[in-house]
Amino acid sequence: MHSFEYKNGSLFCEDVDLQQIAEEYGTPSYVYSAATLRDNYTRLDEALTELDHGIEYAVKANSNLSVLKLLADLGSGFDIVSGGELKRVIAAGGDPAKCTFAGVGKTRDEIVYAIEQGIYCFNAESEAEVAFIDKVAGELGKKAPVAIRVNPNVDAKTHKYISTGKSENKFGVDFEFIEAAYERASKLENITLRGLQMHIGSQLTDVKPFIEAAEKVAPLAARLKELYGIEFFSIGGGVGIVYSPALASGSTEWWESHTEEARPLTPERYAVGVVPFLKDLGLKILVEPGRYIAGNAGVMLTECLYEKKGTAKTFKVVDAGMNDLIRPALYEGHHEIVPVKEPTKQTPHITMDVVGPICETGDFFCQNRDLPDFAEGEFIALLSSGAYGFVMASNYNTRGLPAEILVDGDSARVIRPRQSVDAILESEIANL
Numbered sequence: 201m202h203s204f205e206y207k208n209g210s211l212f213c214e215d216v217d218l219q220q221i222a223e224e225y226g227t228p229s230y231v232y233s234a235a236t237l238r239d240n241y242t243r244l245d246e247a248l249t250e251l252d253h254g255i256e257y258a259v260k261a262n263s264n265l266s267v268l269k270l271l272a273d274l275g276s277g278f279d280i281v282s283g284g285e286l287k288r289v290i291a292a293g294g295d296p297a298k299c300t301f302a303g304v305g306k307t308r309d310e311i312v313y314a315i316e317q318g319i320y321c322f323n324a325e326s327e328a329e330v331a332f333i334d335k336v337a338g339e340l341g342k343k344a345p346v347a348i349r350v351n352p353n354v355d356a357k358t359h360k361y362i363s364t365g366k367s368e369n370k371f372g373v374d375f376e377f378i379e380a381a382y383e384r385a386s387k388l389e390n391i392t393l394r395g396l397q398m399h400i401g402s403q404l405t406d407v408k409p410f411i412e413a414a415e416k417v418a419p420l421a422a423r424l425k426e427l428y429g430i431e432f433f434s435i436g437g438g439v440g441i442v443y444s445p446a447l448a449s450g451s452t453e454w455w456e457s458h459t460e461e462a463r464p465l466t467p468e469r470y471a472v473g474v475v476p477f478l479k480d481l482g483l484k485i486l487v488e489p490g491r492y493i494a495g496n497a498g499v500m501l502t503e504c505l506y507e508k509k510g511t512a513k514t515f516k517v518v519d520a521g522m523n524d525l526i527r528p529a530l531y532e533g534h535h536e537i538v539p540v541k542e543p544t545k546q547t548p549h550i551t552m553d554v555v556g557p558i559c560e561t562g563d564f565f566c567q568n569r570d571l572p573d574f575a576e577g578e579f580i581a582l583l584s585s586g587a588y589g590f591v592m593a594s595n596y597n598t599r600g601l602p603a604e605i606l607v608d609g610d611s612a613r614v615i616r617p618r619q620s621v622d623a624i625l626e627s628e629i630a631n632l
């Protein structure tokens with residue numbers, strides 16, 4: 201469910217016409233729906249009411265301060281993967297005491313900063329890291345809270361670049377070694393073993409891998425509670441969203457037109473699947489959703505600059521490139537593309553490649569896709585761009601980062617202005 205739909209012949213985000221947004225703020229721009237962000241958060245929160253639980257929003261999915269503030273106001277905690285992200289959470293008014301710190305390569309500076317800010321827990325990904333956190337905490341005269349990430353070796357059946365829960369992935373400690381790792385960690389003086397963590401992958405649209413992992417790891421969590429008094433078990437993030445059909449899946453009717461079994465994963469079904477394995481553990485259960493919260497809450501708007509008809513193909517060249525939205529180039533991510541002006545029955549469909557201006561063959565948003573035709577000067581929206589969109593944008597080809605806009609009801613607010621080229625050059629000119 202989301203708040204993007206055609207009204208009166210134009211694509212709207214909540215009560216705001218995206219044609220007006222594109223004209224007023226220019227393109228490429230990201231537009232987020234506050235209502236969708238809130239709704240996604242609340243639905244998951246309610247689905248998990250049976251459990252003593254906490255939501256740790258995965259900041260890396262969309263780290264704009266206004267997005268973080270909106271979630272902090274709902275009571276969200278945050279899963280961070282760098283010191284920079286912790287700084288963001290604090291700047292947005294989030295509570296460090298509700299932060300978990302993930303990632304395989306935390307540096308000394310990041311560990312010091314996180315200890316000083318009093319985060320809830322480090323989720324360590326190797327024994328070497330546990331030993332290092334112990335050493336740094338000792339130097340500060342503090343005790344650091346630590347959980348270890350277990351790699352449960354289950355197949356998330358997602359794209360190979362976003363699968364994390366198999367033994368061949370770099371993440372976590374192998375299931376076979378985890379108890380010994382806790383045993384050794386329990387002997388360290390400057391850490392407290394506070395929890396157990398896992399995260400099997402991203403964009404899962406089937407509940408089975410989640411169930412498989414919960415069933416396999418819950419008994420381990422129970423033993424670690426017995427032995428070391430851990431207080432939480434984080435089951436990670438990974439709940440997927442509907443990339444196709446993205447626009448249609450915004451409506452209640454679309455969901456109701458599918459039987460329960462034929463529906464993509466919902467927070468309710470996720471909860472029904474995993475709760476039975478977790479509810480009697482007596483542990484606080486944490487979830488770390490990123491994409492699920494922000495993915496369908498955002499679109500990227502871009503303008504069609506040129507049409508080019510070659511012998512083989514029709515190309516639509518747009519003013520956004522892979523530097524603005526890299527998911528298609530990076531992991532074959534699919535984004536539904538719709539014209540902002542609603543196509544009519546008369547609008548012809550043509551097979552096209554929508555491509556950006558970047559000097560890379562991988563700079564495309566779709567290839568050989570049948571889409572309603574649109575003309576030069578018209579705007580299109582790349583749907584489901586709210587997660588892993590702007591956060592991965594770069595200055596490649598010396599292009600400024602796109603603007604970010606937050607819609608709430610009938611109001612729209614720039615939450616990050618478009619970056620100027622002067623801003624890109626500034627620090628280099630100062631060092632010329």
Ligand SMILES: *Cc1c(COP(=O)(O)O)cnc(C)c1O
Nearest residue numbers: 258302402437438488489490491
């Ligand atoms: C990226 C990440 C998440 C969020 O994944 P989504 O698929 O966006 O829900 C959660 N936990 C950890 C440890 C991560 O690295």
